[in-house]
Amino acid sequence: MKKFIAFMEKHFLPVATKIGNQRHLIAIRDAFAYTMPLMIVGAFAVLINNLPIPGFQSFMNGIFSEKLGDSYVWTLLGGNIWNGTFAILSILISFLVAHNLAKTYDIDSISAGIVSLASFFAVGGAQGMDSAGLFIALIVGLISTEIFKRLSGVDKFNIKMPDGVPPAVSKSFAALLPAIFTVTIFAFVTMLLNAMHIENVVTAFYKAVQVPFMGMANSYPTALLIAFITPFLWFFGLHGANMIEPFMQTINAPAIQANAAALKAGKEIPYIVNKPFMDSFVNMGGTGVTIGLLIAIFIVGRKNKPYMSVASLATAPGIFNINEPLAFGLPLVLNPILFVPYILAPMVSVSIAYFATVSGFMPACTSMPPWVTPPIIGAVIATASWQGGVIAALNIVVAALIYAPFVYMSTAIEMRKSEAALNAA
Incomplete structure (x- = not known):
């Protein structure tokens, strides 16, 4: 372990540190940090609405029996909280990324954020205000700010107001022409895409990414691909789980039905890879x-105050498989140090669970517990066996071991920063 850590500190950390100090990545990182309180509130709202305690839903429905459409009124509280948090995530990120990046260039950051927001809606952001439009929001925030910065540096585009005009008015007029041209550029590009029969950029992007997955079948390579692509997309700010959901649903329903029928008939279970397999043993x-990762932080990252603060807040939702506070709080998004274990841990977990099933130690998944069912419990329910719980527990231990050296490195970097700050003071 010491040799491995020494090797990573010598060869990996310098590159990771350089990447981590890149202004565009910092702007994105800080944007997610600003949204963390909302993500925590939204995560708890989702948790309460889907709490996997036997009888909880019936108990709540019995007390609050009034319904609005197909939903019980009590569930609307969590839904409304979601509308004010996750449902507007892309809007917030579009503004905050531009705002943060503009500050590093020492230009009007408020105007840059507003221009980014307008540009996001110009490319169809109304169809992707939640995490579905996150990637587009990031790109628009970065590009619009770069365009706005360059146009703001052209004297002919700056409308200068007389002395005595309030600063807010003066700034708004100074940003007028750069804002007009920036938004128009995005609107023009969108018009060209519309002329090519691409009705919405956000929708088209999702279709372009999802379609290649739609025809894939249940297999070990498929499981590895899912285990890789989901965190890989998340690393770049895309909601990987949502993006591959249509693919998972195309294989999930028939696979579960076939598995249940085979179990009832006493035959061999035909499908190993399905949604409960991924939920119970990988996610x-x-x-x-x-x-x-949470376990690794509490064991080897206790001296890392930022990590411990986030981990303390993220533990409760994490127990119920909600990790947005962790993903956006550490963050995992565009975190070069945690990239390797974030990709490796799920792929190793898939392999352990898959071959445990193939070998006959553990039955295949024949039922689908709610995705918020806590780890180990979900595996027991999905496989209807204690062996499933054993494999889930093994995967957690292995994942913690994979994350541990990288958490240690992050802690070392944070401690160096703290020491440098104290010395500078």
């Missing part, structure tokens, strides 16, 4: 087996 704590 424990959330994408990336992040329950293992």
